[in-house]
Amino acid sequence: MSISKDLLAILCCPETKQPVVTADPALVRKLNEAVARGALLNKGQKPVVEQLEDGLVRADLKILYPIRENIPVMLIEEGIPLDQITA
Numbered sequence: 001m002s003i004s005k006d007l008l009a010i011l012c013c014p015e016t017k018q019p020v021v022t023a024d025p026a027l028v029r030k031l032n033e034a035v036a037r038g039a040l041l042n043k044g045q046k047p048v049v050e051q052l053e054d055g056l057v058r059a060d061l062k063i064l065y066p067i068r069e070n071i072p073v074m075l076i077e078e079g080i081p082l083d084q085i086t087a
Helices: 003-011 027-037
Strands: 021-023 055-056 065-067
Touching: 003 021, 027 055
Parallel strands: none
Antiparallel strands: 021 055, 055 065
């Protein structure tokens, strides 16, 4: 899955307005492992139950916004705090 450069250029974190970049595939794999274990929560404190296709990472590397069916989900409560996974 790839997001057009034009769309990526205008997207930003809805909370902090920081730019976002496409997530590294290794990060998406780690997150999907946590989803499979039932060990991943979003900012709304709800369990993430669907495997991630891809994601957009905030510039400070603290939040990932999921991409579902090729659509970035840029809602604050849907963001996934990355401090839940080990480096």
